[in-house]
Amino acid sequence: MSVALAERLDDATRDASSLRRFLAGLPGVDQVGLEQRAATLATRSIKQDAKRWAIDTAISMVDLTTLEGADTRGAVRSLCAKAVRPDPQRPDTPSVAAVCVYPDLAATAVEALAGTDVAVASVATAFPSGRSNRAVKLADTALAVDSGATEVDMVIDRGAFLEGRYGDVFDEIVAVKQACGDSHLKVILETGELATYDNVRKASWLALLAGGDVIKTSTGKVSPAATLPVAHVMLQAVRDFHEATGELRGVKVAGGIRTTKDAIRYLVAVNEVAGERWLTPSLFRFGASSLLNDLLLQRRAKQDGHYSGANYLPE
Amino acid sequence: MPVFDYAPAPENRDIARVKQYYQPFIGGGFVDGDGEPLKTLNPATGEVLAEVSTVSSSDVDSAVHAARRAFERVWSPMPGAERAKYIFRIARLIQERARELAVLESLDNGKPIRESRDADIPTAAAYFFYHAGWADKLDYAGLGPSPQPLGVAGQVIPWNFPLLMLAWKIAPALATGNTVVLKPAETTPLTALVFAEICQQADLPPGVVNIVPGAGDVGEMLVTHPDVDKVAFTGSTEVGKLIQRQLAGTRTRLTLELGGKAANIVFDDAPIDQAIEGIVNGIFFNQGHVCCAGSRLLVQESVADEVLSKLRARVETLRLGDPLDKNTDIGAINSAEQLAKIRELVASGEDEGAQRWTSPCPVPEKGFFFAPTVFSGVESSMRIAREEIFGPVLSVQTFRTPDEAVTKANTTPYGLSAGVWTEKGSRILWLTSKLRAGVVWANTFNRFDPAAPFGGYKESGFGREGGRSGLAAYLKGDDDGAV
Incomplete structure (x- = not known):
């Protein structure tokens, strides 16, 4: 992006009204054009070696997630085992990037994943609605971090954002980031509640300016969750942020991505909208649970030349 | 990497x-x-x-x-x-x-x-x-x-x-x-x-x-x-x-x-990312073999650098090659004669002092291909600004005021189509009455519908x-x- 933007960035975070001015000055998003571009890019046909590469890359980008009231320690432990060795009969299958759980189960996941490369991510800040006060949200974050989670998935205060209290949203992200210490902060925008692509763009920049390491589409608890056009807007934001500041920030798409075909469409979008350097688990993630099994089945099909039943994969 | x-x-x-x-x-x-x-x-x-x-x-x-x-x-x-x-x-x-x-x-x-x-x-x-x-x-x-x-x-x-x-x-x-x-x-x-x-x-x-x-x-x-x-x-x-x-x-x-030599006009308040897509679609759709192609980009001075740098980055992602490959964005030029005509006009652009930038994408050895090309520093008097190239070649000019945009857009013997990129509805309506073109697209380009009349001035x-x-x-x- 232009030099002018880099200069405006310094000014943007000075106070609440500068932030509002900056966000209002972002170029608009044309809905028809954006959706058309996303649909065109979704027609890319990924075959053979490229597909093999894409499947392995997608597996390595999965945040294997369980966020249910019914979660048990046993279920989390078996999820962790699967995260490390997704397809035990094919030891060359890459591990996933992280396991994502509620904060009270973070310690269980940390214990189960000790000594592996798989990270533990914990949701926090009164996930998924974010309806609590700052103190509770920070205590929630502290629980996650103290339990050993190296990644924290926070939700923004959508109410404050939609009311136009950008400064409050910004301050909260800054506070949570501080509470995270060395842990990575993913900021969930819950794009399904933001209503317009313009808002998605504003919320993306707001989260990036406040220090979010990754901007994330959704909690998975609200429909619509991740969509390709929304991912385009967020990928444009991290690309432009990098252009302006030199800093590399990531994107996580979550919710509703269940098939290999969907996942590959997102990888194509990453490749052609943000650029090749974002095609790494440190800068792009899939928040998903059932996606992994489809990736594994497609991986087997590529190797064997035929499909095998889901019964060969661990639960 | x-x-x-x-x-x-x-x-x-x-x-x-x-x-x-x-x-x-x-x-x-x-x-x-x-x-x-x-x-x-x-x-x-x-x-x-x-x-x-x-x-x-x-x-x-x-x-x-x-x-x-x-x-x-x-x-x-x-x-x-x-x-x-x-x-x-x-x-x-x-x-x-x-x-x-x-x-x-x-x-x-x-x-x-x-x-x-x-x-x-x-x-x-x-x-x-x-x-x-x-x-x-x-x-x-x-x-x-x-x-x-x-x-x-x-x-x-x-x-x-x-x-x-x-x-x-x-x-x-x-x-x-x-x-x-x-x-x-x-x-x-x-x-x-x-x-x-x-x-x-x-x-x-x-x-x-x-x-x-x-x-x-x-x-x-x-x-x-x-x-x-x-x-x-x-x-x-x-x-x-x-x-x-x-x-x-x-x-x-x-x-x-x-024929046509359409102006695609980008104002500083445009939805920039979609304008980039519209510029690309306007001139590189069908290898630029489009009578209503947006072959002249008129961009407002205050966003010209940003638009051009984003445009180049985007054009670099265009995939040139086998027309039957489902991932190809730009296929072959239709004939040797047309390829020769494109080359001749591009050479004239260089001779007349415009700055040429061509995508570094690989070009097949066999067949008729021409890599997407963008000329900046184009003056209205140059051949690449006046003549229909009918190829993947874009001429970029800048403007300061809306009136200047209208004058530049209408400075052509053609009048088939034009594009306007702005978030301001009143400006779109004002321009449609000023632009001497049969079709004016607003925040889009090269869209065809059987219910919409198409034709020239x-x-x-x-x-x-x-x-x-x-x-x-x-x-x-x-x-x-x-x-």
Whole structure:
């Protein structure tokens, strides 16, 4: 992006009204054009070696997630085992990037994943609605971090954002980031509640300016969750942020991505909208649970030349 | 650094069912013409695709004669609701054979399969569907009571959208009760001849549609034929002027859709990311072989650097190559002649002092290809700003005020289309009244809909195709003695 933007960035975070001015000055998003571009890019046909590469890359980008009231320690432990060795009969299958759980189960996941490369991510800040006060949200974050989670998935205060209290949203992200210490902060925008692509763009920049390491589409608890056009807007934001500041920030798409075909469409979008350097688990993630099994089945099909039943994969 | 190299994903060439030899379609049957046969090439390889029998002047006579007979005996007396059935049937058959037509179009023309599959063929079917709906409602088109067809239409179409241009010509002619003799372009005759098969499949009465392949001489025979009532031509301004001169003083009705040098105007409040897409789509769609291509980018000074740097980054992602590969964005230039013309104009741009930037994408060794190119620092006096290049070459100029944008946009003998990118609705409306262009797109580009009239101002021609105005071009008006 232009030099002018880099200069405006310094000014943007000075106070609440500068932030509002900056966000209002972002170029608009044309809905028809954006959706058309996303649909065109979704027609890319990924075959053979490229597909093999894409499947392995997608597996390595999965945040294997369980966020249910019914979660048990046993279920989390078996999820962790699967995260490390997704397809035990094919030891060359890459591990996933992280396991994502509620904060009270973070310690269980940390214990189960000790000594592996798989990270533990914990949701926090009164996930998924974010309806609590700052103190509770920070205590929630502290629980996650103290339990050993190296990644924290926070939700923004959508109410404050939609009311136009950008400064409050910004301050909260800054506070949570501080509470995270060395842990990575993913900021969930819950794009399904933001209503317009313009808002998605504003919320993306707001989260990036406040220090979010990754901007994330959704909690998975609200429909619509991740969509390709929304991912385009967020990928444009991290690309432009990098252009302006030199800093590399990531994107996580979550919710509703269940098939290999969907996942590959997102990888194509990453490749052609943000650029090749974002095609790494440190800068792009899939928040998903059932996606992994489809990736594994497609991986087997590529190797064997035929499909095998889901019964060969661990639960 | 990871590399996401898309493996080749070619569409199966056999789907096109290319025959070695194609014949003209006259009076409901395929017959050998007496003209010199022509060889049509696959521009992506330079290899011969098929041989096509062309017509002589006596063949044109018999085609016009067949069309006249069909007009008088069958097609014009037929109730509109009956005509509609045939046209609907043609539309459905185009959809049924869409894959075959798409692959054949890409083979013969060089355009990427993504475009022939997702744009050309579905839009062609849409034009037939739309006009089929009009056939029994002409009384209610606001063109007077019981509007009457003109008779035999002689139609000459270009090579850039072979089947789609055929649809633009044939669908309104048939819906209004005219019969047709159509000459496809010399380099892209194949889909028109498959369309002739579709007419047979649809049981269209013999002579209602006739297809006469050949070069410019056949076009001349057709448009100057004394028994042709209406000439519709899409092609270069040079040939359009020639036709108009030849038809001056005759009773033959004429519509012309000619060249263009469209301005695509980007204001500082535009949705920049989508404007970039619109610029790319405006000039690199169909290798820039588009008469309404947004070949002149006018960008407001305050965002010029940002737009240009984003544009270059985007253009670098365009994939040039095998038109049949489903991931190809830019296919082959249609012919060696066109490639030479593009090269000549690009060289003139460099000579005249514009700064050339060309995408570093790999270019195939075989076939006719030209990498997407953007010229900045372009002055209105340069040839690349004035002449239609008809290739993937964009000329960029800047402007400071809206008035300057209007002046620059209108500084051209052409007036086919224009694009405006701004979030301000009032500015869009103001510009549409100032821009001397037949189509003005707002926050989009190169969108075609059968309900929207398309046509030019100034040297881009006259007459409209599509919508109610498009029907009027094939119906008698007050000056034809209609009631």
